[in-house]
Amino acid sequence: MTKTPIVRTVAALRKKVGAWRKEGKSVALVPTMGSLHEGHLSLVKLARKKADKVIVSIFVNPTQFGAGEDFTTYPRDEKADRDKLSALSIHLIFAPKVTEMYGHGFSSEVSVHGLTEVLCGASRPGHFDGVATVVTKLLLQAAPDIAIFGEKDYQQLLVIRRFVQDLNIPVKIAGGAIVREADGLAMSSRNAYLNSKQRATAPLLNKEMKSAAKKLKVGETSKTVLSQASKNLEKAGFRLDYLEVRHAQTLEAIEGKVTGPARLFAAAFLGKTRLIDNIRI
Numbered sequence: 001m002t003k004t005p006i007v008r009t010v011a012a013l014r015k016k017v018g019a020w021r022k023e024g025k026s027v028a029l030v031p032t033m034g035s036l037h038e039g040h041l042s043l044v045k046l047a048r049k050k051a052d053k054v055i056v057s058i059f060v061n062p063t064q065f066g067a068g069e070d071f072t073t074y075p076r077d078e079k080a081d082r083d084k085l086s087a088l089s090i091h092l093i094f095a096p097k098v099t100e101m102y103g104h105g106f107s108s109e110v111s112v113h114g115l116t117e118v119l120c121g122a123s124r125p126g127h128f129d130g131v132a133t134v135v136t137k138l139l140l141q142a143a144p145d146i147a148i149f150g151e152k153d154y155q156q157l158l159v160i161r162r163f164v165q166d167l168n169i170p171v172k173i174a175g176g177a178i179v180r181e182a183d184g185l186a187m188s189s190r191n192a193y194l195n196s197k198q199r200a201t202a203p204l205l206n207k208e209m210k211s212a213a214k215k216l217k218v219g220e221t222s223k224t225v226l227s228q229a230s231k232n233l234e235k236a237g238f239r240l241d242y243l244e245v246r247h248a249q250t251l252e253a254i255e256g257k258v259t260g261p262a263r264l265f266a267a268a269f270l271g272k273t274r275l276i277d278n279i280r281i
C-alpha cells in the first residue's frame with residue numbers, strides 16, 4: 001500500500017494543488033481534526049466520487065475550543081489516520097502545525113451572526129468563530145472545487161454554507177449523512193472518552209430522539225414531547241445541554257406542532273463527555 005503523502009505548509013499544499021490544476025484535475029477537500037473513524041471515512045469516500053484528487057486536512061484547531069474544553073486531551077493519532085487514508089488511496093494529507101495556521105500577530109476572524117447564536121453556539125461561545133475562521137483559511141489555502149462536511153455537525157454545516165455564500169468563496173459545499181455505530185450512537189472521536197458504563201448508556205440519546213421525532217411527526221407539540229424525552233434522558237444519567245426542535249435551514253425554534261422542514265437537535269453530557277446528535281423530523 002502506498003502511503004499518502006503529508007504536507008505541513010501552505011506553500012507545499014499550494015504547489016501540489018497547482019500541479020493538479022495544470023493537469024486539469026478537480027479537487028475535493030475533507031477537513032477533519034483527525035482521530036478518524038468511519039464517519040470521517042464516509043466523507044472521504046464521497047469526496048473520491050466527486051473529484052479527481054482528494055485532500056484530507058488533519059488539524060486540531062485550538063481556536064474552536066473554549067477555556068476548560070478538551071483541546072489538550074483531544075485524541076490525536078496521525079499514524080493510524082494516515083494508514084486509514086492510505087487504504088482509501090487519497091492523494092494528500094494536509095497536517096499543519098498550529099504556528100503554520102496562526103502565525104505571529106494573527107488577528108483576524110470570520111464570524112457568522114444568527115445561526116451561531118443558538119444550540120452549540122449558545123453553549124460554546126466563540127466556537128463557531130473558530131470553526132468559520134479555520135474553514136475559511138483551509139478553503140483559501142487548498143482552493144478546492146468541493147469541500148465535504150458531515151451532518152453530524154449539522155449547525156456547523158449551515159454556518160459554513162452561510163459564510164461561503166456571503167463571502168463569495170468559490171467552492172461547492174456538500175454534506176454527508178451521519179454514520180452511526182450498530183446501536184445508533186453517532187460516531188465521534190470523543191466517544192473514546194466514554195467508560196464502559198457510559199458507552200452502554202450513550203445509544204439511549206439517539207433512541208430517545210428517534211422516539212420523540214416519531215411523535216412530532218404525527219403532530220404532538222414539541223413542548224410536550226421534549227419535556228418527556230428530557231426526563232427520560234436525565235433519568236438514564238444524561239445531563240442535557242439542549243434538546244430542541246428547530247427549522248432545518250434557519251434554526252428558528254419550533255415550540256408547537258412541526259409543520260415544515262425541521263430537525264431535532266441534542267447535546268448531552270455523560271460525565272465530562274459532551275455528545276451531540278440531530279435527526280430529521
Ligand code: AMP
Nearest residue numbers: 032033039149150152153177178179187
Ligand atoms: P471532526 O474531526 O470532528 O472535526 O469532524 C470532521 C468532519 O467529519 C466534520 O465535517 C464532521 O461533521 C464529520 N463527521 C464527524 N463524525 C461524523 C459521523 N459520525 N458521520 C458523518 N460525518 C461525521
